[in-house]
Amino acid sequence: MDEVFADGEERTRESNEWERLAARLHPGVSVRLPLSRIPSRFYAHAKRAFDIVFSAMGLVILSPVLAACAVAVKATSPGPVFFKQERWGRAGDRFECWKFRTMLVETPPDMPAQDFADKAAFMTPVGDFLRRWSLDELPQLANILRGDMSIIGPRPVIIRERRLIDLRIPLNAEAVRPGLTGWAQINGRNLVSDEEKAFLDGEYVANMSLAFDARVFFRTLAVVASRRGVDRERGN
Template identity: 90%
Template sequence: MAARLHPGIEVRPPLSRIPSKSYAHVKRAFDIVFSALGLVALSPVLAACAVAVKATSQGPVLFKQKRWGRAGSRFECWKFRTMLVETPPDMPAQDFADKAAFMTPVGNFLRRWSLDELPQLANILKGDMSIIGPRPVIIRERRLIDLRIPLNAEAVRPGLTGWAQVNGRNLVSDEEKAFLDGEYVANMSLAFDARVFFRTISVVFSRRGVNREAR
């Protein structure tokens, strides 16, 4: 599976391994510093997104949803709302027969550029998430959680972006996504986190893998 998902890239396969405490402390320090800086530096963008959401559809600016966190915990994940308030809750977007019918006027734009994810910088600052890690899974997606648990992917904080997101994002199957998430945990290091971060920038600007983005 590793050879098919990313041929030519050397990574360790998923293993039952928990990162060292020193790495975890340094990673958390980076998360605090960069999420705080991000919230300040991107405050004009955050304000513009909030105004756009509020001005074009009725309802709250933020969409709040319970997600799986580290070690089976649950937390409230924040996003800019991209769908109408009457949209069925806790349903992945790929399950809608006509997703466009529920999308707000600015929803597609926010998703296309991943701007809807920016409020999760506050989740990172709180300690619910990390900048890099397996993406937080919707509570109803129990099958993906069950696939990830044996690969140790639930032992770390979920991330704003992750290895699965830069290797197909939501175009890979649940089995492939779980494998990639486990692969990330097996290879966790500051260098690997930097690699994922810079590849994320490329993926966002190329807009690859956004057509099945979860709600």
């Protein structure tokens, strides 16, 4: 009986925590809390078809931009054009995530950008520009075409960020393909805590739909244009 009460108290505490985060992230707005549900099979097939079509179109249409970024990286810094890093994928599977390299080759590996005391010291001459306009993420269109990722979904987590992974698992955020952009990216991006990121990723899974994906996509364009939330405040 004591175990039953303890479990109930734990669930109440978790519910109160999610409600607190919801009030902070969406003030004055009624939101659906993470429910750990998986969307319908129809939605999953439609989403994958959308990913294939739009990632292929993106690679073709943006090929001049991709080529220009590759030349800029190669011409301004010795080392490879692409940065490849193992990330957490769907259901805990790992995959190689591709980006344009924005940091020097001697940069400590597998360290989140926000953890550097002086990130600028490791940045390539064009790295800051590529990051601010999210151009470094464009090679992930190939990851989407391969099936490693989706256009919309929780961002793929670096392997060493175990705390964030553990926070996301109970909310089922690991049960879907990681995304090029996601709900957390348009609600603070790198300015939110791990708890808030996990909550937003779980909230996305609880509300997944074609309409919600469209909402995230178009708001992403606005966020990229404004460059909000690219980095934590300069003083931190």
